[in-house]
Amino acid sequence: MSSINLKRLSQELGLSISSVSKALRDSYEISAETKKRVLEMAEKLNYQPNPFASSLRRKKSQSIAVVIPEIANNYFALAINGIQTVAQQKGYHVLTYLTHENSKDQDSTIKHLQGGRVDGVLISLCSDTANSQQLTDLQSAGFPVVFFDRIPDSPGCPTVSTDDFDGGFKATEQLIKTGCKKIAYLRVAGYLSTTENRMRGYLAALDRYNIPQNPKLIIECSNDDEQNQEIIKKALKMRGRPDGILSSVEKLAISTYYACGEINLKIPRDVKVISFSCLRTASLLSPSLSTITPPAFEIGKEAASLLFRMIEKKMFGNRVEKTVIKSVLIERNSSRK
């Protein structure tokens, strides 16, 4: 925008373009005095370098992409906060892309990014991600990609996530200890390792306490809030209805609250609820919601730091980092006796 470029600046100073460029980049080739003059003039004329010229020449975009399923979700909002904190400190720009839980959008986004618009990608997969050729291509081209939260299974991917199995196990254990015998696991569609691992933890806890597994209590939800509310209502009305609910994601817990309200079931008296969630207002809900809370801000920070290490090639050889940050279980009234 600012029409001041190196050419104009160099004319103003009576120097060559190359000297001005070097002075601005603090090159050792330039005398201290010249640097000072250049810097002052740049300031005076409010010179802003053209980022595209620089990126084109240096083959570095100074940008990263964050690809997430949605943003109106406390987890992702907090994670982005962590990512931005690290990126802004590094002087990097952050491009955000929403996939709306749609693998087509996700693929086309990833495809676009191969043009070199960014130096690296942080991605939390959409729930219906099957086998993304685009992603595989991107990675096998040596492009830095870090997965966070919703991560794939394959061993070759650098990931930052929370201990999903452990969270699922402990949450289930909590419900069992308050007397629940029929615990419903609310899962989202798709087969991301995140959901799968949470479910494995749930199943392992049932085994550990000799509670028989019941496939009817594993309830698959969709991306539509209204529809989910109906699904949950139906589950809560069936014969042998659940006396405890473990929700794998925040929004299903909210749908559960609404569903219970509609069919007059009291939480925790009639059904106990616990959910993976970063809801700030968990303790203000009626009743307050027990949560397994992933440290979203830290996960974002960690993922971004890892990505920058990859971008800056500070990784040791081909080692693939798999960072796991523990979630915290906070017992509140929704799962009390």
Added chain:
Amino acid sequence: MSSINLKRLSQELGLSISSVSKALRDSYEISAETKKRVLEMAEKLNYQPNPFASSLRRKKSQSIAVVIPEIANNYFALAINGIQTVAQQKGYHVLTYLTHENSKDQDSTIKHLQGGRVDGVLISLCSDTANSQQLTDLQSAGFPVVFFDRIPDSPGCPTVSTDDFDGGFKATEQLIKTGCKKIAYLRVAGYLSTTENRMRGYLAALDRYNIPQNPKLIIECSNDDEQNQEIIKKALKMRGRPDGILSSVEKLAISTYYACGEINLKIPRDVKVISFSCLRTASLLSPSLSTITPPAFEIGKEAASLLFRMIEKKMFGNRVEKTVIKSVLIERNSSRK
């Protein structure tokens, strides 16, 4: 990243670079047959154009910036959702910058953006924005800037916001009608027109119902949640303490709930509460929170649309658009008799 460029593509096809470029941009100068061949080869080799070369040449970044105070806030998360929806549809990229309510960060961000990295800026001002020379410079250079939610006073700025005065008035009226006589307005620091207008609505409602204004009931909060809780607690303990609270932003309502819990005041029995807020869980809180809810998603969409009209020069002359979208007042238990 992908090392396939126009040169490589043209060699592969036995065509000149210019013809390939034109074919890819669907130029009328190129025959249908050649276009087909080019497109197929581009697909086959997974050609992705280098965005920087294109941006440099065309002086168009195909990107916009969103500058907001924070992201872990339902309002901004929803607004970004609206912005992204419009931008992705237009094939634009979205860069997000957080100012953390800090005018220095805001200024340095704006300064950076003058380099031409984006074609336009959507900004919601940080609370301590005084007189931003950077912003004035940007606008007077003819750079497209649209303000949303937290907007400045000056008539020359295109803005998309909610009817703050009206919201403040109606919320106050609601509290008065349920019997409140001492209504505290919780305001944030700084003098953005948003907060000011909400307060003017509040004051106008007091006047309208012949309730004397009391400066002690206008309580200035900070950006620190813990500190705010103390400030609110103190206000609730003073002689002639408030019997109603109008919170100008969501997070102060949450602090109010916590403050009341700590000093054993029952909402709405001892004090009634209403707040500007986009909290999804407002109706699940204990008690459910009465809100004036700005349509954040629509505001984001509208602001982005306006920005694109400016970028595409589809504006009529110098007309400055000031779009106002009404908020909805939803009465819930926190402000019931």
Added chain:
DNA sequence: CTGAAAGCGCTTACAG
């Protein structure tokens, strides 16, 4: 309909 050439605004290896 196709192609040669200039140029967007930088950076950097090289010469002096």
Added chain:
DNA sequence: CTGAAAGCGCTTACAG
């Protein structure tokens, strides 16, 4: 320490 020149990968006015 300074500068001339090439080139990053595109686009587009122009010539044929």
